[in-house]
Amino acid sequence: MATAVKAPADAGGTDSKIIQRDSVVVRFAGDSGDGMQLTGGQFTLSTALAGNDLATFPDFPAEIRAPQGTLFGVSAFQINFGSTRIETAGDQPDVLVAMNPAALKTNLPMLRKGGLIIADSGEFGERNLKKAHYAGNPLEDGSLEPWQLLAFDISKQTLESVKPFGLGNKDALRCKNMWTLGLALWMFGRDREPLINWLRGKFAKNELLRDANIAALNAGHAYGETAELAGPLKQFRLAAADVQPGLYRTVTGADAIALGLVAGGQLSGLPMFFGGYPITPASAILHALAKLGEFDVTTFQAEDEIAAIGAAIGAAWAGNLAVTSSSGPGIALKTEAIGLAVMTELPLVIINSQRGGPSTGLPTKTEQSDLYQAVYGRNGDAPLPVIATRSPADCFEATIEACRLAVQFMTPVMLLTDGYIANAAEPWRVPEASDFEPFPVLFHEEPPAEGAKYNPFTRDPETLKRQWVRPGTPGLMHRVGGIEKSYATGNIDYSAENHQRMTDTRKAKVDGIARYIPAQAVEVGNDHGPLVVVGWGSTYGPIRQAVELLRTQGHDVAHVHIRHIWPLPANLGELLRRYDRILVPEMNTGQLKTLLRDQFLVDAKPLNKVSGQPFRIAEIEAAIREMLDA
Amino acid sequence: MNEVIKITPATKPDDWATDQEVRWCPGCGDYAILKAVQRTMPELGVEPHNTVFISGIGCSSRFPYYMETYGFHTIHGRAPTIATGVKLANPALDVWIITGDGDGLSIGGNHMLHLIRRNLDCQLLLFNNEIYGLTKGQYSPTSRTGTRSPTSPAGSLESPVKPCAFALGAGGRFVARTIDTAQKHMPEVLKRAHANKGTSFVEIYQNCVVYNDGVFDQFTEKKQAPQTQIWLEHGKPMLFAGGTKGLKLNRETLRLEVVEVTDGDTSQVIVHDETNKAVANMLIDMPFPQFPVALGVLYCDPDASFDTAMEARHAKLAGAKAADFNALLRRGQSWEVK
Numbered sequence: 028m029a030t031a032v033k034a035p036a037d038a039g040g041t042d043s044k045i046i047q048r049d050s051v052v053v054r055f056a057g058d059s060g061d062g063m064q065l066t067g068g069q070f071t072l073s074t075a076l077a078g079n080d081l082a083t084f085p086d087f088p089a090e091i092r093a094p095q096g097t098l099f100g101v102s103a104f105q106i107n108f109g110s111t112r113i114e115t116a117g118d119q120p121d122v123l124v125a126m127n128p129a130a131l132k133t134n135l136p137m138l139r140k141g142g143l144i145i146a147d148s149g150e151f152g153e154r155n156l157k158k159a160h161y162a163g164n165p166l167e168d169g170s171l172e173p174w175q176l177l178a179f180d181i182s183k184q185t186l187e188s189v190k191p192f193g194l195g196n197k198d199a200l201r202c203k204n205m206w207t208l209g210l211a212l213w214m215f216g217r218d219r220e221p222l223i224n225w226l227r228g229k230f231a232k233n234e235l236l237r238d239a240n241i242a243a244l245n246a247g248h249a250y251g252e253t254a255e256l257a258g259p260l261k262q263f264r265l266a267a268a269d270v271q272p273g274l275y276r277t278v279t280g281a282d283a284i285a286l287g288l289v290a291g292g293q294l295s296g297l298p299m300f301f302g303g304y305p306i307t308p309a310s311a312i313l314h315a316l317a318k319l320g321e322f323d324v325t326t327f328q329a330e331d332e333i334a335a336i337g338a339a340i341g342a343a344w345a346g347n348l349a350v351t352s353s354s355g356p357g358i359a360l361k362t363e364a365i366g367l368a369v370m371t372e373l374p375l376v377i378i379n380s381q382r383g384g385p386s387t388g389l390p391t392k393t394e395q396s397d398l399y400q401a402v403y404g405r406n407g408d409a410p411l412p413v414i415a416t417r418s419p420a421d422c423f424e425a426t427i428e429a430c431r432l433a434v435q436f437m438t439p440v441m442l443l444t445d446g447y448i449a450n451a452a453e454p455w456r457v458p459e460a461s462d463f464e465p466f467p468v469l470f471h472e473e474p475p476a477e478g479a480k481y482n483p484f485t486r487d488p489e490t491l492k493r494q495w496v497r498p499g500t501p502g503l504m505h506r507v508g509g510i511e512k513s514y515a516t517g518n519i520d521y522s523a524e525n526h527q528r529m530t531d532t533r534k535a536k537v538d539g540i541a542r543y544i545p546a547q548a549v550e551v552g553n554d555h556g557p558l559v560v561v562g563w564g565s566t567y568g569p570i571r572q573a574v575e576l577l578r579t580q581g582h583d584v585a586h587v588h589i590r591h592i593w594p595l596p597a598n599l600g601e602l603l604r605r606y607d608r609i610l611v612p613e614m615n616t617g618q619l620k621t622l623l624r625d626q627f628l629v630d631a632k633p634l635n636k637v638s639g640q641p642f643r644i645a646e647i648e649a650a651i652r653e654m655l656d657a
Numbered sequence: 658m659n660e661v662i663k664i665t666p667a668t669k670p671d672d673w674a675t676d677q678e679v680r681w682c683p684g685c686g687d688y689a690i691l692k693a694v695q696r697t698m699p700e701l702g703v704e705p706h707n708t709v710f711i712s713g714i715g716c717s718s719r720f721p722y723y724m725e726t727y728g729f730h731t732i733h734g735r736a737p738t739i740a741t742g743v744k745l746a747n748p749a750l751d752v753w754i755i756t757g758d759g760d761g762l763s764i765g766g767n768h769m770l771h772l773i774r775r776n777l778d779c780q781l782l783l784f785n786n787e788i789y790g791l792t793k794g795q796y797s798p799t800s801r802t803g804t805r806s807p808t809s810p811a812g813s814l815e816s817p818v819k820p821c822a823f824a825l826g827a828g829g830r831f832v833a834r835t836i837d838t839a840q841k842h843m844p845e846v847l848k849r850a851h852a853n854k855g856t857s858f859v860e861i862y863q864n865c866v867v868y869n870d871g872v873f874d875q876f877t878e879k880k881q882a883p884q885t886q887i888w889l890e891h892g893k894p895m896l897f898a899g900g901t902k903g904l905k906l907n908r909e910t911l912r913l914e915v916v917e918v919t920d921g922d923t924s925q926v927i928v929h930d931e932t933n934k935a936v937a938n939m940l941i942d943m944p945f946p947q948f949p950v951a952l953g954v955l956y957c958d959p960d961a962s963f964d965t966a967m968e969a970r971h972a973k974l975a976g977a978k979a980a981d982f983n984a985l986l987r988r989g990q991s992w993e994v995k
Contacts (some may be wrong), residue, residue, distance in 0.1 A: 076992050221990065276991040286986060293982050300746055320971065321980040325745055329738065330771040337731070337738025337768070338745070341711075344729060345746035367732050457991065460982045480676070498727035498743065498750055501706045506675075506721050508730025509714075518677060519722065 045262045050109025052117030053211070056134040057126030059093055059102040062204035067104025068452070069208055069225065073217045074108045075277050075454050078267030081108035082568060084116030084641065085450045089307070089390045096150075096158040101133045110266035114418075114568035116451065118643040122214075124207060126150060126181070128159035135174075143175045143261070145210070147203070149182030179254075181206060188246030189239040198236070202243035209247025215263050219248060271456060278455045280419040280448035281311030284352075284378060287426025288312075289322045291376070292348050294427065294465045295434050298323040300342035301350045302335035307390045308446040309354045309380040332360035336377070340364060343373040344507070346470060346497035348430060352378035354446075355397045356387065362405055365439055369409040369533065371507045372484075372493045374433035374440075376426075381445040381564075383639045392639030393447035395564050396615035401441040402593050402622065408530050410537040412436070413593040415443040417567035420455040422448065425590065431466045436540055437492040443592070445614075447641055448565045470495050474502030481505050482517040490543075491536035540594050547596035551575055552585030555605035558655060559585040561631065563592060563619050566612050566642055573647035584651055589619070600627035610634055610654055612647050667705050667725070670695040675725045686837035686863035687716060690784060691723055693843040700844070701751075701851050708751045711740045713760040716791050717784035717863070720755040734765025737772035737781070741963075744777055748964045751851075752779040758799040759789045762818055766798075773827035775963040776855040780847070783820055783858070784837075786865040787872050794868035806868075821941045821955060824858040825934065831857040832937065832956040836877055837864060842888060842953065849954050855962045876950045885946065889953040894926040897949050903927075904948075906936070913939050915948060932958040 055070070057063045064085055074081050084105040093100025107117030119139040125131035127150040138144065151166050165171055166178045185206040189199045205226070212219055223241055230237030251262075278286070292299035301324065303313035317326045325342075329335035336351040343349035353361065358379045368375045381397045383389025401413045412432050416425040422444060429442040471494035475481045483505040485494050496503045505517055513520035514528050551574045552559075562570045567588050574586040585606065589595070603609055603623065609631040611620040617633035624631050634650045636642055667673055673695045681687045698708070708726040712718035714733035721728030727750075731739045736754050744752050754772075761769050761783050772781070788806070789795040796806040796813040799820065803812040824832045831853040835846045843861070850857035862873045876885035887897040887904070895904040896918065903926030905916045916925050930936065937956035943949070 072990055076990070078992075078994065225990075270994055272994050274987065274991055274993055276987070276989055289982065289985065298746070300742060302742065319985070320974040322982065322985070323971075323975075323980070325967065325971070327741070327745060329741075330767055333735060334738040334741070334768055334771065337735045338742035340731075341729070341739035341742025341744075342746040343742075344739075345743045345750070347742075347746045349742070363732055364735065371729075457986050460986070497747070498709050499707055499747055501704075504705055504725055504727050506728035506730065508721070508728075509732050510730060 054120035056130035080268035147181035149180035206247035209244040213251030283422035285315035291430025302339040398618035788869035
């Protein structure tokens with residue numbers, strides 16, 4: 028369903044209750060059962076429909092339903108939106124919606140001084156205050172002085188609004204998130220209609236809940252209008268962002284990867300096979316693909332991570348575009364099988380939605396600490412291409428690129444994304460399938476000369492890729508496996524010279540891919556100068572905004588963002604040497620930094636953060652300033 | 658390519674053999690199994706290019722290199738996973754899995770469980786020699802308690818797993834057992850396994866001449882065999898010892914008993930009904946030497962296979978709606994920026 032974007036609401040002239048802003052950061056925080064992710068998701072949609080650019084950051088606990096009211100059970104959703112280009116979910120919220128004391132306590136430190144707190148005073152009873160380890164009631168003791176506070180009984184207001192529907196207390200209180208969303212819509216001058224339509228669809232089978240939720244949404248909105256008369260509430264107005272014309276939708280990284288895989292299947296002309304095992308935060312890709320069977324997609328929920336990749340390898344050998352997906356711990360389990368795919372030279376896309384590690388680490392928090400694992404983490408010399416996605420929308424093209432390299436070079440390819448990208452949403456200009464160059468696969472089907480035996484390691488002299496022969500092809504029976512094979516015949520061969528030659532060939536094939544990937548471009552700034560900030564993956568947003576900010580202040584800073592982690596683009600070393608200083612911000616302890624130093628002998632300096640939270644623009648900005656001043 | 662490819666029909670056992678030198682120890686039971694399989698293939702009405710042998714790691718797992726078919730020598734314990742992907746991607750292929758007691762029941766036990774419960778259409782041949790051969794003789798999950806080996810010099814303390822009991826417990830719909838040297842019977846069992854659509858589990862007692870020589874002699878020794886083996890046939894009384902002994906189901910204890918058969922009176926002897934899972938369990942559990950070792954098709958009660966169900970799902974989806982990728986990209990709420 029396409030909706031035309033409306034002109035921004037009337038600016039409101041000199042009315043002091045209406046604030047004009049270029050961008051605003053709002054954070055919804057509540058109990059994990061309060062529906063904050065749903066509220067955030069729908070607010071995102073309404074923001075997109077209002078024509079603002081946006082970025083989101085769902086920040087939720089590993090526990091599905093932690094005990095109510097506890098500090099560790101708080102779930103939050105942050106959105107940054109505006110009339111300017113938005114690249115990150117925002118450093119500091121301007122508005123914090125706190126549905127209970129625990130949500131206030133855990134999220135308050137992030138709120139900008141002077142920012143607005145909207146709190147549900149109905150939840151600030153003794154019991155909840157105690158659970159959040161508050162000695163007194165912060166809504167009443169003046170401790171929130173540095174901020175603007177709006178506290179009112181959202182619970183009571185919600186119960187009032189849904190009273191006519193006769194819901195039980197528990198169900199009635201579940202409508203609180205819609206009441207809050209209604210108020211937020213009023214604050215930002217948003218149209219309620221798309222959300223009412225969404226509620227009609229969501230509760231199509233339960234009229235009572237449908238009507239109660241719509242009533243709560245309307246009541247929240249009406250409360251804003253009434254309270255406006257009374258005084259304290261303020262409204263924000265943001266102009267629509269100036270973006271490239273076209274059809275837009277919001278996507279999360281997981282959705283964009285699923286769509287990119289379907290595109291990869293279409294462009295290669297192959298059926299797609301996806302082997303997965305449930306793991307946070309990678310499962311969302313399996314969920315999305317499980318619904319797309321009509322696109323010649325087979326999804327297989329395996330008994331474990333090893334079986335997921337094993338089945339994918341089997342499907343690859345049988346001629347499918349094979350994919351497996353997991354997160355760090357699962358990739359660790361798949362490692363031996365990745366080696367098998369390297370050894371048998373079969374195409375395979377391996378997606379790693381990185382999360383905080385090591386071991387179970389921080390399952391729902393983000394990190395970029397699996398770069399070493401991707402590039403180096405196998406037994407033997409087992410090179411494979413590694414590609415990194417930079418944002419939710421970017422996942423689509425990055426995934427297509429991973430599929431292309433896999434089938435064009437007969438190699439497993441690792442696609443690195445992360446928990447932040449997987450869950451975050453941003454507007455995406457919807458492409459046409461015809462925007463992409465197809466890469467049709469031609470299976471080898473011609474039998475060898477009479478009496479000759481077929482060698483499955485018959486290679487393309489240019490790319491060194493081996494031929495892809497599907498079992499079922501007459502006359503080309505052959506055996507593959509993890510044991511070293513003869514370069515010349517494909518039979519088992521342990522001989523010294525053969526292993527040297529096969530190892531060299533596998534390396535040369537992957538190294539040679541550098542000739543078939545785009546040269547490294549400079550995102551922002553000049554291709555030489557005093558300082559370049561080099562990033563990869565989801566640090567794209569904060570690096571770009573920090574660099575742009577400093578450039579507007581007259582600093583000659585550049586931003587280079589690497590998609591092809593392995594092999595690195597052929598021109599990268601030469602490009603990096605044209606800058607006096609190199610800063611590498613990463614959500615790990617310095618993995619790309621090590622790679623760049625090793626490959627190019629450049630003095631790359633690290634900026635590291637492993638808190639489970641994305642970089643703030645200000646953190647990168649400060650590091651650049653410090654480096655410039657040094 | 659427009660040329661018609663000529664396929665020479667593979668009608669002789671040799672047509673199914675590669676030119677590779679077989680590298681098992683002289684006297685290994687694997688030679689006999691290879692021979693039996695190569696003798697059986699021409700009788701199955703299948704073609705080498707539509708046949709796939711997939712193995713894990715271990716002595717038995719070298720098997721695919723000796724079969725002139727498509728073959729995949731994978732990694733330790735994981736052959737069922739690769740086979741699952743192959744069969745789902747191309748259900749027309751005839752898939753054989755070759756594994757051993759260590760590969761299939763120790764490191765790969767989990768995959769074996771799920772392969773069997775999903776009932777993927779394939780033949781799984783488990784070569785059971787009750788020892789780790791390729792790693793030089795450590796006790797395996799099927800080794801009898803007390804087995805002395807480099808890792809159990811004072812005798813192993815563990816109870817062994819019974820492969821056929823495992824297969825039945827996992828929900829297997831076809832469970833059979835044979836012996837490497839049973840060159841007459843094994844092809845019959847293999848043909849039955851091939852005919853079953855679903856996971857056909859075949860345990861083959863296989864003698865390791867180097868690390869566990871003679872471990873099955875008590876019941877494989879030719880002279881003793883009539884007394885120590887019972888070959889089961891569907892619909893026929895459970896007789897052994899040249900028809901002089903049989904198995905009876907004691908209706909009070911609900912246990913099997915060995916009974917003498919005189920003058921051909923088999924009225925006490927139960928008839929093998931291979932769809933009876935309870936009796937199949939009893940046959941697998943019979944202690945030796947009080948009872949003979951049950952061989953042949955112990956259980957066969959077919960059910961829908963995983964790949965067939967997946968194919969049906971795909972056929973339904975393909976028929977339901979035309980897949981429009983551009984429409985998919987636009988699915989959900991979208992908006993136009995002018």
